[in-house]
Amino acid sequence: MSTLIGGAGSKRWERPAPKPAGACTLSSLWAHSGAARQAQDEAAAEVALARGLERLGLTAEELQALPRGAAEKAVLAWGLRQRTTVTLRWVSQRLDMGHDTRVTQAVSRVVRRPARKVAALGDRLRRLDEKKAR
Numbered sequence: 001m002s003t004l005i006g007g008a009g010s011k012r013w014e015r016p017a018p019k020p021a022g023a024c025t026l027s028s029l030w031a032h033s034g035a036a037r038q039a040q041d042e043a044a045a046e047v048a049l050a051r052g053l054e055r056l057g058l059t060a061e062e063l064q065a066l067p068r069g070a071a072e073k074a075v076l077a078w079g080l081r082q083r084t085t086v087t088l089r090w091v092s093q094r095l096d097m098g099h100d101t102r103v104t105q106a107v108s109r110v111v112r113r114p115a116r117k118v119a120a121l122g123d124r125l126r127r128l129d130e131k132k133a134r
Contacts, residue, residue, distance in 0.1 A: 052076050058072060074110050076095055
């Protein structure tokens with residue numbers, strides 16, 4: 001809402017209405033973006049990855065030893081993309097999947113045409129989500 005200033009026959013100028021207490025300002029928006037937000041997203045992704053590895057019965061070393069297109073990596077990539085907002089590059093580097101497009105292909109494979117092994121691994125991760133929801 002604005003307040004009109006000026007009288008009859010003069011140009012009308014508008015003064016912006018004062019912001020209500022607790023309103024979101026531009027400076028408060030900047031506090032939740034950039035490097036701080038990226039660090040928070042990556043920390044959440046690390047937690048999700050650790051839970052996923054635990055649920056699949058893998059260690060970080062065993063994950064690195066798997067081939068780039070392994071079903072376990074595809075399911076973990078799918079889970080990270082579902083639960084977090086980290087970039088494709090972060091997922092591909094963290095899971096050692098090669099180029100960023102491999103993550104997209106892996107997620108698509110899990111969603112659209114899951115093989116038996118991929119479907120079984122995906123069910124394991126879904127059960128993890130159901131446990132958290134209880």
